[in-house]
Amino acid sequence: MPQAATQRRILIVDDNRDAADLLAQVLALHGHATDVAYDGEEGLAAVERLHPDLIFLDIGMPLMNGYQVAERIREMRHIPQPLLIAFTAWSDDEAKARVIAAGFDLHMTKPADFTVLLETVLQSPVVSL
Template sequence: MQASEKKILVVDDNADAADMTAQILQMYGLQVQVAYGGPEGLALARANRPDLIFLDIGMPLMDGYQVAQAVRADATLSKVMLVALTAWGDEASRNKARAAGFDMHLTKPANIVELLDIAGGKC
């Protein structure tokens, strides 16, 4: 699958952070959708089956751990790669993210090269 064919979802309740992350990924030819909260992100994931989700943890209503658990419980989303993109970088948060089903954990602000490497974009 070419990078431009990979579907990416960015979920963050901070609209500026979500939009900036999406714009950076789009600048490198990636297809990106944005959701500004857990329930919206889960609904978009179920409707569009992304290949990769960059998911904030600290969100109201439904936090990233809950979204990750719901994604992992949905057989139609079993192959999605879940990456925590969060300000919570302590070891307890990393362990909780792993237990919730995240594949990777990035601490904000994320390195652009690392984001692109995960997403399959080319610098």
């Protein structure tokens, strides 16, 4: 099992349980601590509890979409701010503009090249307490 040079605490927020769980398992196999939330409210609670270094956040979720979750995370001034990655199938110009406006740091289109995804993780700052 590969070990990460520096372990990251990673939160995956996605209503597609299979996709979220698979990404969490693969990143865990690379030495990272992973947690999964399956909706926006659960994701916000996990951010408060875990203080992740980075978050892979789906956009197209019911009830509370990823843009709304991102905006709420950026309002949490009492926690170290994670690297926030929009991890979505939406790749049109409007979606990318909304990603920036909501406070995301990066936009990655699903399915992502795993080498690029892992390199992004390894280059991210460690912010968790």
